[in-house]
Amino acid sequence: xxxxxxxxxxxxxxxxxxxxxxxxxxxxxxxxxxxxxxxxxxxxxxxxxxxxxxxxxxxxxxxxxxxxxxxxxxxxxxxxxxxxxxxxxxxxxxxxx
Amino acid sequence: xxxxxxxxxxxxxxxxxxxxxxxxxxxxxxxxxxxxxxxxxxxxxxxxxxxxxxxxxxxxxxxxxxxxxxxxxxxxxxxxxxxxxxxxxxxxxxxxxxxxxxxxxxxxxxxxxxxxxxxxxxxxxxxxxxxxxxxxxxxxxxxxxxxxxxxxxxxxxxxxxxxxxxxxxxxxxxxxxxxxxxxxxxxxxxxxxxxxxxxxxxxxxxxxxxxxxxxxxxxxxxxxxxxxx
Numbered sequence: 001x002x003x004x005x006x007x008x009x010x011x012x013x014x015x016x017x018x019x020x021x022x023x024x025x026x027x028x029x030x031x032x033x034x035x036x037x038x039x040x041x042x043x044x045x046x047x048x049x050x051x052x053x054x055x056x057x058x059x060x061x062x063x064x065x066x067x068x069x070x071x072x073x074x075x076x077x078x079x080x081x082x083x084x085x086x087x088x089x090x091x092x093x094x095x096x097x
Numbered sequence: 098x099x100x101x102x103x104x105x106x107x108x109x110x111x112x113x114x115x116x117x118x119x120x121x122x123x124x125x126x127x128x129x130x131x132x133x134x135x136x137x138x139x140x141x142x143x144x145x146x147x148x149x150x151x152x153x154x155x156x157x158x159x160x161x162x163x164x165x166x167x168x169x170x171x172x173x174x175x176x177x178x179x180x181x182x183x184x185x186x187x188x189x190x191x192x193x194x195x196x197x198x199x200x201x202x203x204x205x206x207x208x209x210x211x212x213x214x215x216x217x218x219x220x221x222x223x224x225x226x227x228x229x230x231x232x233x234x235x236x237x238x239x240x241x242x243x244x245x246x247x248x249x250x251x252x253x254x255x256x257x258x259x260x261x262x263x264x265x266x267x268x269x270x271x272x273x274x275x276x277x278x279x280x281x282x283x284x285x286x287x288x289x290x291x292x293x294x295x296x297x298x299x300x301x302x303x304x305x306x307x308x309x310x311x312x313x314x315x316x317x318x319x320x321x322x323x324x325x326x
Contacts, residue, residue, distance in 0.1 A: 012280040013157065042152045043185075045192050048286055050152040057152065059285050067285060069155060 014069025023064035125161035128227030157281025
């Protein structure tokens with residue numbers, strides 16, 4: 001599985017990720033797995049889950065679309081780091097399809 | 098549309114000075130600062146209310162909103178009191194318990210409730226919003242009707258008949274446009290297919306799932322926990 005990363009708008013500090021095909025993720029299971037890996041769950045409902053890890057905020061939808069953005073007031077997110085984070089997320093997505 | 102020039106500090110018109118106090122719901126977008134400006138221009142006193150949508154919005158939206166209010170203060174030459182009210186938990190409750198395609202209408206009704214509480218606290222006469230008819234799903238006439246019917250205080254919509262280009266022209270003239278188009282601020286919990294023609298009856302069914310007492314308590318909590326600056 002792979003994903004396209006794009007900045008939602010010019011100057012955005014975060015990235016939107018779109019997997020190469022639509023998924024039907026079980027967000028509660030995904031959130032549990034991510035929690036075990038050090039992510040901190042902020043919200044998890046059927047339609048959306050929001051997690052935090054290392055100063056980044058991750059918003060994930062059942063279709064597999066996701067947002068990764070800095071959770072703190074300052075700083076941006078480099079494409080390289082976003083790619084690493086996205087690859088990590090995709091591995092978890094594989095387990096929750 | 099009449100031509101507008103960039104006003105300098107304190108040059109806004111003062112026709113209603115000392116006569117009207119309003120609560121302006123201000124987001125980090127283009128429209129609501131323009132709506133607030135139009136009333137400031139008339140000399141109305143403003144109190145700003147921003148609904149903090151985190152974790153369903155970026156912290157940048159708060160920074161943006163405060164910069165926009167700073168600009169409105171520059172234009173009017175007067176201090177604008179700011180309320181930053183937590184709204185994320187309300188959004189979460191609607192997502193969990195109600196039909197998701199009504200999220201935007203339910204969200205706006207809760208914003209109005211919180212704004213009405215702020216208005217009572219501040220002795221304000223009405224609420225101002227940046228709604229423009231038909232611009233987005235929550236701003237159709239049936240949805241505006243459904244949204245209105247939760248409060249008793251008047252809701253003023255100075256932009257209701259303007260189109261986006263007209264609103265942008267004012268935003269550019271008053272110096273808020275460049276601030277509004279900075280990144281951040283979009284809501285991540287909007288439904289894919291929002292309802293464009295809700296009815297008060299349909300909304301009542303959804304809100305009954307939460308319960309009127311709890312809804313009132315949610316609004317009060319949102320108001321009580323607001324940060325005031």
